[in-house]
Amino acid sequence: MTVLYGALAFWLAAWGVNTILARSRWSDLRAVRIFVPVLFGFTLLVLWQGLVRGLDVSPVILPAPTDIAATFANETDTLWVDFVQTVLKGALTGYLLGCSVGFLTALLIDRSAFLTAGLLPVGNFVAALPIIGIAPILVSWFGFDWHSKAAVVVVMVFFPVLVNVVQGLKETDPMQRDLMRTYGATYGQTLMKLRLPAAMPFVFNGLKIATTLALIGAIVAEYFGSPIRGMGFRISTGVGSLNIPLVWAEITVAAAVGTTLYGLVALIEKIVTFWHPSQRV
Amino acid sequence: MNENVRNPSEDTVIRAENLDLTFETTDGPVHALKGVSLDIQRGDFVSFIGPSGCGKTTFLRCIAALETPAGGTLTVNGMTPEQARKSRAYGYVFQAAGLYPWRTIAGNIKLPLEIMGFSRDEQEQRVKNVLQLVDLEGFGGKYPWQLSGGMQQRASIARALAFDAEILLMDEPFGALDEIVRDHLNEQLLALWARTGKTIGFVTHSIPEAVYLSTRIVVMSPRPGRITDVIESPLPKERPLDIRDSQAFLEVAHRVREGLRAGHSYDD
Amino acid sequence: MRKTFPVITVLLVITAIWYLGSWRMNTPWALQQAARAEQTLTTGELFKATMQQDRPRLPAPHQVVSELWKSTGAMVQRGKAFSKRSLIYHGAITLGSTLTGFALGVFIGILGAVAITYSRVMEMSLMPWAIVSQTIPIVALAPMIIVLSNAVGIESRAVPKAIISAYLCYFPVLVGMVKGLNSPGTEQLDLLKTYNAGVAASFFKLRLPASMPYLFTSLKIAIAAALVGTIVGELPTGAISGLGARILIGDQFGTPLAIWAALFAAAILAGVLVTLLGLAQGLVLKRMGMAR
Numbered sequence: 106m107t108v109l110y111g112a113l114a115f116w117l118a119a120w121g122v123n124t125i126l127a128r129s130r131w132s133d134l135r136a137v138r139i140f141v142p143v144l145f146g147f148t149l150l151v152l153w154q155g156l157v158r159g160l161d162v163s164p165v166i167l168p169a170p171t172d173i174a175a176t177f178a179n180e181t182d183t184l185w186v187d188f189v190q191t192v193l194k195g196a197l198t199g200y201l202l203g204c205s206v207g208f209l210t211a212l213l214i215d216r217s218a219f220l221t222a223g224l225l226p227v228g229n230f231v232a233a234l235p236i237i238g239i240a241p242i243l244v245s246w247f248g249f250d251w252h253s254k255a256a257v258v259v260v261m262v263f264f265p266v267l268v269n270v271v272q273g274l275k276e277t278d279p280m281q282r283d284l285m286r287t288y289g290a291t292y293g294q295t296l297m298k299l300r301l302p303a304a305m306p307f308v309f310n311g312l313k314i315a316t317t318l319a320l321i322g323a324i325v326a327e328y329f330g331s332p333i334r335g336m337g338f339r340i341s342t343g344v345g346s347l348n349i350p351l352v353w354a355e356i357t358v359a360a361a362v363g364t365t366l367y368g369l370v371a372l373i374e375k376i377v378t379f380w381h382p383s384q385r386v
Numbered sequence: 387m388n389e390n391v392r393n394p395s396e397d398t399v400i401r402a403e404n405l406d407l408t409f410e411t412t413d414g415p416v417h418a419l420k421g422v423s424l425d426i427q428r429g430d431f432v433s434f435i436g437p438s439g440c441g442k443t444t445f446l447r448c449i450a451a452l453e454t455p456a457g458g459t460l461t462v463n464g465m466t467p468e469q470a471r472k473s474r475a476y477g478y479v480f481q482a483a484g485l486y487p488w489r490t491i492a493g494n495i496k497l498p499l500e501i502m503g504f505s506r507d508e509q510e511q512r513v514k515n516v517l518q519l520v521d522l523e524g525f526g527g528k529y530p531w532q533l534s535g536g537m538q539q540r541a542s543i544a545r546a547l548a549f550d551a552e553i554l555l556m557d558e559p560f561g562a563l564d565e566i567v568r569d570h571l572n573e574q575l576l577a578l579w580a581r582t583g584k585t586i587g588f589v590t591h592s593i594p595e596a597v598y599l600s601t602r603i604v605v606m607s608p609r610p611g612r613i614t615d616v617i618e619s620p621l622p623k624e625r626p627l628d629i630r631d632s633q634a635f636l637e638v639a640h641r642v643r644e645g646l647r648a649g650h651s652y653d654d
Numbered sequence: 655m656r657k658t659f660p661v662i663t664v665l666l667v668i669t670a671i672w673y674l675g676s677w678r679m680n681t682p683w684a685l686q687q688a689a690r691a692e693q694t695l696t697t698g699e700l701f702k703a704t705m706q707q708d709r710p711r712l713p714a715p716h717q718v719v720s721e722l723w724k725s726t727g728a729m730v731q732r733g734k735a736f737s738k739r740s741l742i743y744h745g746a747i748t749l750g751s752t753l754t755g756f757a758l759g760v761f762i763g764i765l766g767a768v769a770i771t772y773s774r775v776m777e778m779s780l781m782p783w784a785i786v787s788q789t790i791p792i793v794a795l796a797p798m799i800i801v802l803s804n805a806v807g808i809e810s811r812a813v814p815k816a817i818i819s820a821y822l823c824y825f826p827v828l829v830g831m832v833k834g835l836n837s838p839g840t841e842q843l844d845l846l847k848t849y850n851a852g853v854a855a856s857f858f859k860l861r862l863p864a865s866m867p868y869l870f871t872s873l874k875i876a877i878a879a880a881l882v883g884t885i886v887g888e889l890p891t892g893a894i895s896g897l898g899a900r901i902l903i904g905d906q907f908g909t910p911l912a913i914w915a916a917l918f919a920a921a922i923l924a925g926v927l928v929t930l931l932g933l934a935q936g937l938v939l940k941r942m943g944m945a946r
Contacts, residue, residue: 223660241905
């Protein structure tokens, strides 16, 4: 029980530190802005550890963070194989393919105001649907290996990217388009010099949404059949065989990959759209 | 009406005869221009003044081929406005600077040069020249959002000057700036005009600005949009800011005010 | 009409492409069957054969529609609207957890937004994690959450499904409400200060009403996300009721028509829910004089 009380005490102390930091005059410092949420996250881990150890929760139900870390360290080979299968082959291939196709399709339909008017509402609607449900169909079309997972990812990321790019290309104001007309600019020149740069914040919005969707698609598609590797495969079999710490280790990898991919896209966004008011602060 | 159209001569740059343009809106048709005739000579500084809806901006946009008049004839450099636009006969300055935030000031000035296919060296040279003309040397590497509103507007004028078009069309370029900055820019614009000898069409709703800058002032009135008076300015070409306190200046300003009032009388 | 015409055209084109796809993808099997029966098919016969297979690789749109009718409208006519083979029954199960998860997610989202608006510690600690939470493929957790809630003695699958839904849909609400609650300008807040208004008054008289347009916009995103969450929660192992489970069962028994019908039912459900929220939005904003 002392473990639990210790954890609770740590929680209170950390909360106190954060409160003081947030109210202090250093609260806008970069270091503080990073330290506060990190301490908050660490506190949650400590609480989790304290609850599991203090209340003697069976590892089959909820393993302690330290158990998960130990499993992680022991099973790095398995985790790596699954990472390659699910993330590198399934998710990334699908992501790159789906985003490119979505982007190019947007450029194509942009030439026709009629197509834009017709596809935008349809695309918006489809982007909100549980597209993940087509996973079993695509698995039956493309087989158990990573190709079917990449196909699921392509379909899932296509619509959000399409819709955002089309929306972004509409984002220039009439004055800027008039200016290009006074220069006698061609469609291609206006696209390259004005509309594409102006669309970039939207493009990246779509790309960011797509990163999370790509991982979801690649993992869930494995529930419907996969070779004997892959994160989704390991999670569903791990749950069945009660190897719960391994499942949590896979989830940790998934979380880390998701955050890293998102962070990477956000970083590129920061570099490309440095001029946008939201990035200037 | 046709006293605005003088005998055609070599020096006529813009010639409008009986222009008509009607916009269809949900509240019924709006007569933006009706029977508008005007000649602009090479080297003129012509201001268009009038209340909103009088068609001054529409007229400027017709010259720039951003609108197409429904009736009448309009030539720019002896060509149709569309041909003139394609031969890059004019630079256009909007009320907002409209600089691209992802390009530096120099990059923005290069924009029309890139589109028109100038060589790299030529681009650099021209950017340097026009930055000097608008007094922005040393700011080429800055981004628009790092500059004040007045500096941004100067940069947008530099952008319009970069490809050295004969004609400069300006649509309330200083409308969004405060009085002090505006005075300063007016003075600079006159100096620029004197140095380059360009033909300038300038839309404004400020009487002092119109009188201070122009060789001719075109007074317009709304519903339907038409020209009510064209005033030849008696002021000398050299104009220090304090000319605005002179008797001649006040007389011109008075005549413009009268013209604006006359245009309004049977409306309200 | 000017708006719907392009949309209808696009839908027609999609349907046409779909038919083309069905024809191409079902051809091999039709040819195989014909060869087995030692028949030769004319082009017309072949086309017909690709449009009416029991287990097509890609069912034609009219097959999906008729399957959808068989498992909904036709069952109603026979008085079996809520039989276990009816999509109305499964749709209702899915709708139930979607709404539960939606309510939970909206509650958490609004609560979080209020905390973030009024407490700087909360803003600094919570906001980064809220963003991180959305980059984690939560569905990886779906089987886990089900095991976990079973282990703590919750038998019903509705609870874990609702938790997944809530996880997916709280974020748009949180972000939208933080934006909405902070949308009043300094002048408006200062005006209330000159009245010496308290925290509660400034919340209920200014911040909350000002946030309504933002709230409804995020609710529409959230309800769609909640439905995705529920269906994902129904997909992994062992579920027997709900639209997601129909997809799973259709996969296990090799009946593509059932999968497609369930997918269509989910799409219709999403459309109805978003439309209803849109109507509510129009009504509320109009009453509040905020309609645009």
